[in-house]
Amino acid sequence: MTNKQSKKRLFVALWPDDETRRQIYQLQQSLNYEAGLSTASPVDENHIHITLHFLGSVHEQEIPVLTQALENVSGHAFEIDLDRLGYFSKPNILWLGCAEHPEALSTLHKTTGRAIKKCLTGYQQKKLVPHVTLFRKAMQLPKKENIETIRWHAGSFVLVESKTYTEGVQYRVLQQWSLAHL
Numbered sequence: 001m002t003n004k005q006s007k008k009r010l011f012v013a014l015w016p017d018d019e020t021r022r023q024i025y026q027l028q029q030s031l032n033y034e035a036g037l038s039t040a041s042p043v044d045e046n047h048i049h050i051t052l053h054f055l056g057s058v059h060e061q062e063i064p065v066l067t068q069a070l071e072n073v074s075g076h077a078f079e080i081d082l083d084r085l086g087y088f089s090k091p092n093i094l095w096l097g098c099a100e101h102p103e104a105l106s107t108l109h110k111t112t113g114r115a116i117k118k119c120l121t122g123y124q125q126k127k128l129v130p131h132v133t134l135f136r137k138a139m140q141l142p143k144k145e146n147i148e149t150i151r152w153h154a155g156s157f158v159l160v161e162s163k164t165y166t167e168g169v170q171y172r173v174l175q176q177w178s179l180a181h182l
Contacts, residue, residue, distance in 0.1 A: 007057040009162045012070070012112055014050040014080075014154045015173060023150045024048050024082070024096060028134045031085075031094070031142055040094065040135040047171050050080075050130050052109050052157060053116055055123065062119060067159060067175050069115040075157075077179040078104035082150040086131060087141035094138035096150070097131035105130060108157065108179070155179055 016024065025045045032042060058066065080102065086095050106128060113125040158176045162169055 006060050008060060008063065009164075010055040010058050010063075010066075010174075011051050011160050011162065012053040012055065012116070013158055013160055014052065014152070015156070015158045015160075015176070016048055016152055017155075020150065020152045021045065021048050024132055024134075027096065027147060027150065031134065031144065037094070037135060037138055037142065040092075040138040042135050043133050044168075047169070048132055049158075049160070049171075050132055050152075052112055052128070053123075053125065055116065055120060058120065063174075066116065066119045069119050070112060070157075070159060070175070070177060073108075073111050073115050073157075073177065075108045075111060075179045076104050077153065077155045077181045078102045078108075080105060080130065080152045080154060082132065082152060083147065085134075085141060085144065085147060087138065092137050092139065093133050094135040094141065095131035095133050096147075097129070101128075101130050105154070112157065155181065 025048065028042055028045075031037060080098050082096050082098055084097055084099055086097050087093070088095065109128045116123050117125065156176050156178045159174045161172045161174050163172070
């Protein structure tokens with residue numbers, strides 16, 4: 001077995017329910033006709049998520065320890081109001097995010113980060129900027145002043161594998177953990 005075969009490219013994320021996914025996709029489709037997005041690549045509807053932690057390449061033998069550590073993370077369900085568009089100019093990403101995110105999301109980010117650090121040597125936790133990538137290769141932020149708020153009920157978090165094929169990237173949820181409901 002080669003070294004490449006023994007690794008998986010992973011991230012921890014919030015994964016939307018079907019209704020939230022549909023609403024985000026509808027917004028994405030309405031933006032698709034905006035100036036500056038004609039050469040942009042829309043993110044596949046089935047890839048819509050909010051990344052909590054990008055882990056990169058993880059050895060397969062580390063995954064059971066990682067999933068056990070994440071199993072022990074506790075947190076409460078929460079809601080995120082996706083109410084603004086943003087743009088990362090260096091990677092040319094148009095995204096949907098929130099003006100303010102709930103404290104429960106920050107807590108989940110911190111506790112999952114601590115669990116990951118215990119399992120993966122060298123993992124560096126990044127600052128949380130909760131967003132859903134809508135388009136890659138976007139040249140600018142659309143001139144859309146207001147968008148209708150999309151309320152995302154986050155009742156769980158997931159571990160996702162990302163695989164790259166010649167026809168594109170595919171995501172597969174490996175495991176899901178529920179958050180306590182208030």
